[in-house]
Amino acid sequence: MRTRHRPPERGADRRQTLEISIEESFTGALCAIVVPRRAPCVQCDGSGKETLSVSQLCPSCGGTGRLRAPAGLVRCPDCDGRGYRSACPCSVCAGSGEQTIERTLEVRIPAGVVDDDELRLAGEGDPHANPGHPPGDLRLRIRLAPHPLFRRDGRDLILQRPVSALRLLIGGTIRVPHPAGLRSLRIEPGLAHPRSLRIAGAGFPARAKWPAGDLVVEFEPLLPHSPDTALHDLIDQLDRALAASADHHFPELARWEADWLNEH
Ligand SMILES: [Zn+2]
Ligand SMILES: [Zn+2]
Missing domain, CATH: 2.60.260.20 (Urease metallochaperone UreE, N-terminal domain)
Structure with missing residues (x-):
């Protein structure tokens, strides 16, 4: 049986547009670009929850542990039927467990790039869900700013x-x-x-x-x-x-x- 070596799966490629001037296209340039990236929330460590110092009555069921539904009473999903809760959604990420981190990258734009050219920055894309895998690439699509003369x-x-x-x-x-x-x-x-x-x-x-x-x-x-x-x-x-x-x-x-x- 033949086995094929496959590179590990990578994170998603990220696409962004970078506008440069015609002058920069002629001389090449060093551009600072801001790349947003989803990352685990630092406040809650990605759990989406914040631990309360004192347990609270569950605001969803009012402490009964049950919710009224068309089929009758069901167990309250927010407190798991306990009627109180010891954690609430993280105030920083609103419970998503993720936050957007902006990184600034210095990118060298080679001379001669024009509209719709793409620069690929290896490893600067989105991270893979599994930290053992490499991130994707950042693909920068170039746009030339309109010029009053050229x-x-x-x-x-x-x-x-x-x-x-x-x-x-x-x-x-x-x-x-x-x-x-x-x-x-x-x-x-x-x-x-x-x-x-x-x-x-x-x-x-x-x-x-x-x-x-x-x-x-x-x-x-x-x-x-x-x-x-x-x-x-x-x-x-x-x-x-x-x-x-x-x-x-x-x-x-x-x-x-x-x-x-x-x-x-
Ligand atoms: Zn959070
Ligand atoms: Zn509840």
Whole structure:
């Protein structure tokens, strides 16, 4: 006959949610978490009863040891028919024999954890009813707190960045916030339309089998508000210069004017 070695039965696993910030997901963090645990009541040692110094008349049966029931008189279960009692329900645990103890655990959160990842802390779950058996595990489900700027898509980090339409047109260097600190990014010249820039590997950090994500900056081009006189003149000059070679700089505009402003 074959015998199989089985590990001893363990206590139940305990599930809790831990909310962390996006910044903590990037850098990793040390978090203090409070874990409630059912434990035997220290007041009554788990019996649920408190011994009275002086015996009392049983409050349930009034000392008769009997209770009236539809089938007739029955023995009072609270005093076992004796009519008096020498113990009452424990005032700390209300007779349950258990109390909730809160423990604080320091948990190291590795960099790169994201929503719905689970960290398993061996032996930090509920105890087994039999003290000879090991306790269960604590399973921490991670939740990322909403962030006013950053969004997550898989392991990509996305943010929207307002930018001068002129800068977007001619390109240059621009600063963007990042959970691990400010970064300077190079914008290539191009259309001043909303467009995005993707920096490979600058998203959520790699963890286990998942490689690091990308940083995606979505540019929102803006034109200046209420230009003053000096700026007005500069823009006027610029617009005239552009109009002079509209075929090259404004092909759609040049085509429209050729179609609709031609008087021959
Ligand atoms: Zn108690
Ligand atoms: Zn009684």
